[in-house]
Amino acid sequence: MSFYITTPIYYTNDVPHIGHAYTTIACDIIARYNKLLGKDVFFLTGTDEHGQKVEKAAIKLNLNPKEFVDKLSVNFINLIPFLGCEIDDFIRTTEDRHIKSSQALWKQLEKNNQIYLSNYEGWYSIRDEAYYLESELKKIDGKYFTNNGSPVEWVKEESYFFKLSEWEDKLIEYYENNQNSILPKTRYNEVLQFIKGGLKDLSISRTTFNWGVPVPNNSKHVMYVWIDALCNYLTAIGYPDINNKKYNKYWPATHIVGKDILRFHAVYWPAFLMAAGIEPPKRIFAHGWWTNEGQKISKSVGNVIDPYNIINEYGLDQIRFFLFREVPFGNDGDFSKKTIANRINADLSNNFGNLVQRISSFVIKNNNSLLKPSENLNKVDKALINLLQNKYDEYCNFMNNQQIDRAIKSVLELISAGNAYVDNQAPWLLKKTNKIRMEEVLFVITNIIIKSSIMLYPIIPTSSKKILNIFNYNIDNYKFDNFATLIKHNIKINNSEPIFPRILND
């Protein structure tokens, strides 16, 4: 089994912010989970480096566009390990392999009679470098202006078009037969409604700037963004060589995207692919946006969240955990210091971290740092093991649908039950009355801790490893298998410091 997951490629017009980090971490979590399932995973991210904005920005700085994007792309590359993410490839749209690939896709579409040359007409604002619909304009003294007051003029530009309109019925049919291929459900509805509202042919080339992939056999045109950018998902697995191993193993992909670019991924992209005779993506998941202390995040407000700052302040796993525990994946969320502290303290420090700490130090003090497997499980033990199985099943079901928050909650419920189990069994009393039973209890709860750490590993990999190290448990190359069965070998316990220090209120 293989699994191909992608982030969008990030536009190189600014430094990365929390939104980029969020998407990348989401993919990392999903990739790690799929590896635990035993799948052969390919995790791709990269940068989108073409377009008029980049060209203009470069000129402003007296750089050629390539020099400019080289600088900006590095910021995205460097961020990945800082986020604790392990990718398999990083693609840049300015690479040769990608230029070849997107031109090949273009030619394939041309060959399949999906592209024609015509004119794009519309109200164009030179100041905004953008086309406007008449409904977006206001008329003053017979002339049209945008809402910002920019004058517009009727412009006719030669452009290649993609026959998107031909794919309306096929897209509807495809999505009606593949209802889980766009998640969350509400996004699926949105996309389907949009398609049912009718599709017009899509302008896919530009002549007004040069910084892009040249259209094959007509260098006056560069490819417009969505052909160039989306094609990266194919490039990375070797397109146009469709006989290569990677391509055959990994396609179709699961795309994780922000809700703002859902349409490009869920309408244009599958249409391009089908038109080129390629299978559409397996799944497109659209996530939401973050606000900062209830405020919309924007550069002009000056409340942009820098991933480096926030992770240095709270810790990598703490932030990874917060981002995916706090908010249902797909919804918008609010980034607030108070909520972050509450979440970390309640779930990680008090619930999970404390369970690890109370058990590991108890075994060290009272059982020579060593636990032997136990055969004599009583009803209470078995109930807890049953719960482990149930929570594991829930966890997998949720993770398979990218409901990361629900998956985490399932594990937290298991951990809570573990804490209650310890209180009920009170090994500190058994120490005086029944040492054999004490060791059984410790062995069972240690199993719960280990399995919980494994389930949380995709979310908090560094901390999970630290915890597993305390119990001398190696997760490298681990695959889910008979997950709820107890460990059969002796467990030696190492000394440890608290894994999740509490966040103190300021």
Place this chain on the structure above:
RNA sequence: GGCGGAGUAGCUCAGUUGGUCAGAGCGCACGGCUCAUAUUCGUGAUGUCGGGGGUUCAAAUCCCUCCUCCGCUACCA
């Protein structure tokens, strides 16, 4: 305007096909334990499940209507 989604305890939210569905976490109150990062365990309170009407033996769950909020309504990325 059109289409879609949502309004459930102080807060954030679960509630499959109508019948322990009135819940969880956090917060709050009280009590217990002391192995543990002053952590944990137990008990409890607060809600006319947005308003109104209807279908049904039975509705948070179906239908109608009204109110409020949100998303989408195509070529910046």
